[in-house]
Amino acid sequence: MEKEELHLEVEREARAKGNNVSPAVIKRLPRYFRYLRELIRNGKLRISSGELSAMMNVTASQIRQDLNCFGGFGQQGYGYNVHYLYAKVCEILGVGEGYSAIVIGSGNLGRALVRNPMFEKRGVDIVGMFDVSPEVIGKRVADIEVRDMQELESFCETCRVDMAVLTCPKENALDAAERVVKLGIKGIWNFTGKELEHLGENVVIENVHIGDSLMTLCYELRALEEKNLSEDV
């Protein structure tokens, strides 16, 4: 086996291992990402599962299980290497793959997202913003120019785009999604409230329904009130 091939083989194996992490763990990884980033920011080099457990409000045994899944083995008495864990989480999640994104819709939500540091923190580069309204086309949000939605196709011919963030009105969501899929964009982050699905095998979609979280809060609020009521009885 040539050296190059061997290298590829090792890389493939490592990635395959990363992909064996269970979906439940994957779901928890963004939270680890946030806490580990915070620890690094605070100059913390090592952490025990007990400390992480207290911070994250998860049992220490759950944390040990999760971290072991992707090869983060703590040392008795020394705990975990924070930088190593962070690098591992980033690797599995695809942070730092250098993905590029466009934002479709430059309303309040689109502007809020573009100005939010979360893209930069996760290594996603916003390369363009599109709208149909003549009043905003040509203006800038942060340092991104808002382009005419008619230029979407020509823009994507000259610039690689990995994901489209949809913040346009609900009724335009499907049309926008079909256009970006046709252009070969493979990731859709959908804030329109329109459930997008069945756009082909070669597309991944994250439908965000912020209202679901509002309902959870309403539910918890009512449960709290009932608990208080029943204690009064």
Add this chain to the structure above:
Amino acid sequence: MEKEELHLEVEREARAKGNNVSPAVIKRLPRYFRYLRELIRNGKLRISSGELSAMMNVTASQIRQDLNCFGGFGQQGYGYNVHYLYAKVCEILGVGEGYSAIVIGSGNLGRALVRNPMFEKRGVDIVGMFDVSPEVIGKRVADIEVRDMQELESFCETCRVDMAVLTCPKENALDAAERVVKLGIKGIWNFTGKELEHLGENVVIENVHIGDSLMTLCYELRALEEKNLSEDV
């Protein structure tokens, strides 16, 4: 037992039953809420678990199980009564309890939330908006006046507020949260990126981390690329 007492007893029992719905089902309810609302909008009166299953991309047996949990028993050949299910979901989730909310922070995200119909759809009334910046105080977002954050306490003395939506900068999140808790506000919907916790037993908090969903998308995008790569090999 007096009639009034009997009524209360029945109501208490019904509520207790609602509270026995498992946390896993509760988590899925906002999605049922959205789909059932859509069905009602389209004038659909009855639906089978098979149809609902195809719409929601969940197995029919999962749907039957979920709906049975809160007393939604379908009839063989007739399916489920859409209005009944919707009313049940709303009851369990606390939609229509008449909750009122204030929004703290009138930046792009705050404005996007206030203008979003989701509050109205879920029966939550936005009664006030607060900011510290003199440039926006006194202006209106939708039909809500932006008030000086200094007026928060006096406003809450005259107006009942159930929840506070935090969209202020991360560094002001804890201070804002502590002020609203002191005012007796029991629900916090937190978009600041600062993880809020331990604010007391009498407070429920929903920390929203939009970036977590971006990471999931990055992960899926990478998994898709790897799948395509391995098929090319």
